Amino acid sequence: MTVYNFAAGPAMLPLPVMRQIQKEFLDWRGLGISVIEISHRSKEFIALLAETDELFRQVSGVPENFAILYCHGGAQMQFSMVPMNLIGLRPARKALYVETGNFAQRARQEAEKFGEIEVVASGEAGNFARLPDLRSLTLDKTASYIHLTSNNTLYGTQWTSYPDTQGIPLVVDATSDILSRPMDWNQIGVLYAGAQKNLGPAGIAMAIVRKDLLGHAGPHCPRLMDYQTYAQNQSMANTPNTFAMYAINLVLKWQLQEGGLKVMQQRSLEKARLLYETLDQSSFYQGTADPQHRSLMNVTFVLPNEALLELFLSEALANGLVALKGHRAVGGVRASIYNPMPLAGVRVLADFMQQFEKTRG
Numbered sequence: 001m002t003v004y005n006f007a008a009g010p011a012m013l014p015l016p017v018m019r020q021i022q023k024e025f026l027d028w029r030g031l032g033i034s035v036i037e038i039s040h041r042s043k044e045f046i047a048l049l050a051e052t053d054e055l056f057r058q059v060s061g062v063p064e065n066f067a068i069l070y071c072h073g074g075a076q077m078q079f080s081m082v083p084m085n086l087i088g089l090r091p092a093r094k095a096l097y098v099e100t101g102n103f104a105q106r107a108r109q110e111a112e113k114f115g116e117i118e119v120v121a122s123g124e125a126g127n128f129a130r131l132p133d134l135r136s137l138t139l140d141k142t143a144s145y146i147h148l149t150s151n152n153t154l155y156g157t158q159w160t161s162y163p164d165t166q167g168i169p170l171v172v173d174a175t176s177d178i179l180s181r182p183m184d185w186n187q188i189g190v191l192y193a194g195a196q197k198n199l200g201p202a203g204i205a206m207a208i209v210r211k212d213l214l215g216h217a218g219p220h221c222p223r224l225m226d227y228q229t230y231a232q233n234q235s236m237a238n239t240p241n242t243f244a245m246y247a248i249n250l251v252l253k254w255q256l257q258e259g260g261l262k263v264m265q266q267r268s269l270e271k272a273r274l275l276y277e278t279l280d281q282s283s284f285y286q287g288t289a290d291p292q293h294r295s296l297m298n299v300t301f302v303l304p305n306e307a308l309l310e311l312f313l314s315e316a317l318a319n320g321l322v323a324l325k326g327h328r329a330v331g332g333v334r335a336s337i338y339n340p341m342p343l344a345g346v347r348v349l350a351d352f353m354q355q356f357e358k359t360r361g
């Protein structure tokens with residue numbers, strides 16, 4: 001039986017990537033040792049990282065005026081690094097936050113330690129099932145940056161585009177939808193993502209920082225929390241997470257081979273449509289996100305009661321459909337269908353859902 005892993009993160013990686021890791025784990029590039037055993041200062045590893053930067057630029061289309069940084073910690077470390085590096089951009093030491101879920105709230109809470117924070121829009125009143133309307137916002141021009149979460153992993157909502165921030169640098173937490181669709185880098189000040197969904201293993205974050213935003217951390221900013229340290233040292237100011245960097249390299253190669261962001265977007269649309277159609281045709285399952293704001297990465301829904309939910313999850317598991325339990329904040333089911341999830345896996349899930357409804361509904 002083929003097992004399909006719908007985990008929200010750490011999530012499945014592309015099968016060809018996992019196979020390659022397995023194949024060359026003991027003998028990387030003919031060196032007779034593993035990639036996790038070689039020095040990050042070796043010429044082979046330095047070349048790997050330079051190649052990874054190049055691959056990232058090719059896949060994402062990010063221009064040269066952005067630095068590509070591989071930072072310690074996951075995405076939540078960025079919740080601290082963003083204000084530490086950017087809040088001092090303007091004398092008011094103020095930042096704006098859009099709250100669309102619990103990660104967005106945690107990012108805001110962390111930023112409050114460093115300056116004045118204004119929540120300019122929030123979806124909390126509707127339990128984050130909808131995204132707030134950003135069209136008629138008046139933004140305080142003294143703010144150093146505005147922070148937004150691109151895809152809300154727990155609640156299954158996603159922005160289809162980013163707002164015009166009226167010249168204020170836009171900081172995007174793209175942890176759960178990075179490299180899933182083409183994007184316009186002109187809108188971005190900083191885009192960051194924990195790797196564990198669309199990029200590679202957990203514990204590392206990529207931060208793509210517009211170069212004019214480097215070098216603004218205050219004197220008390222710890223060295224390894226300063227974007228400039230990463231930029232000036234090719235992300236190797238100390239020993240980095242070499243295994244994750246290597247895996248990201250392979251994931252980016254896989255992305256290119258598969259056809260890049262347009263193909264990823266097309267596949268995501270197809271996969272998500274299959275599941276949302278299944279929900280919309282059913283009176284048994286109920287989607288939790290507002291249909292206008294549905295995510296292409298995390299599909300969330302509930303069943304009529306807890307007993308049926310438990311049964312659904314255990315029968316799904318018996319059918320090779322793994323890690324479908326929703327986050328405790330939302331309950332129900334969450335199917336995470338990032339880039340590596342094949343359409344075949346989503347088909348099996350949709351068929352299973354229909355069958356379960358027939359027999360148990």
Ligand code: PLP
Pocket residue numbers: 008009073074075076077103149151152153154173174175176194195203
């Ligand atoms: N932001 C978003 C949108 C996430 O989905 C997650 C984790 O899943 C995080 C931040 C936190 O990531 P980490 O556990 O790497 O700190």
